[in-house]
Amino acid sequence: MRGKCVVLLSGGLDSSTTLFYAKNNGYDCHALMFDYGQRHKRELSSAVFIANAAKVPYKIIKISLPWKGSSLLDKNIRLPSKRSMKVMSKEIPSTYVPGRNTIFISFAVSYAEAIGADSIFIGANAIDFSGYPDCRPDYYKAFNKLIKLGTKKKNIKIITPLINMLKSDIIRLGKRLGVPLEKTWSCYRGGAEPCGVCDSCRIREKGFSEVKRNK
């Protein structure tokens, strides 16, 4: 056993694979989810399904942000649609929620400290991603420094095992680890089926088609 860890779990492909990866590496995993006023609750129910599939305990934090500024929170702002991969890698999209990852990770730090966990696992990815500033290695390096300075425990580390992986490699890893990938949810919209045109759907689709073509 490698000790306790906190895993941020959104119910998407990346965080689900990260959870199984941490578990497979012998960590005693504690999943952390957020109900933060997303456009839909589909994501959250996928996260609960995945935590149960991995047989790990989870906690859901309810956050109500009394400000908007993102199409993920505000149905009046249009979701990005049919953006090219090149544009995605350069432009921050309307789905960016101000400071979201910083808020999520700060709760994970608090949780880790409260239960005596040494690690926080996050499925951030800086390769096949949507242009968010808080998905890059430098950001996590800076956060680790902040944790060292700002906590009693000092030795909690953020681990981002997928950060430099292609989406297709993440899918391969997920399959190998037995992640029920078909139960993960990536689409920014809710509904019965993924929309297929939002950034998240398109990156996911690209990954699966690359795996199919054995790229």
Place this chain on the structure above:
Amino acid sequence: MRGKCVVLLSGGLDSSTTLFYAKNNGYDCHALMFDYGQRHKRELSSAVFIANAAKVPYKIIKISLPWKGSSLLDKNIRLPSKRSMKVMSKEIPSTYVPGRNTIFISFAVSYAEAIGADSIFIGANAIDFSGYPDCRPDYYKAFNKLIKLGTKKKNIKIITPLINMLKSDIIRLGKRLGVPLEKTWSCYRGGAEPCGVCDSCRIREKGFSEVKRNK
């Protein structure tokens, strides 16, 4: 007008003085408060009083931490009492809430980004303080770096005007700025009167008595 800023307001001496300081320096202030399951709500009602006295708008974020680990959240853990000033400066007390300032500041970052504010004011103090790791200059320096890397706006800065001041100097500054100091609440306990023995009461008392003796 110096532009918009977010001010973290707890209702204590330091954050109240910080709010009046920012206002006096020409900032368009937006106060941010937290209802996070403190032992008592006295602090929060002081914060509302102070925001109204300063005539600034405020928002209250409700957070429910489903873990404990601090005497500020858990009535079964004893509050520190009658600790010497020397001990206070060296030992992290039971009132330390895991990752609390990191959580509060991450909400402030989100708020600042959502309303287009360039600055976040915090009444942190590293001189007459209770030994918290997240009150030191290095911590805020690291947080500023994190903000630069993790936000769309990039140029939001945390400002800690009181960080190197003695409590007596903060009280003098507060008086000069017209802060209704008698309405601020520092005690870790609630009730009609401050307890006089917790760290926070003792630091406050020391400050006022130094001002009286003109030290």
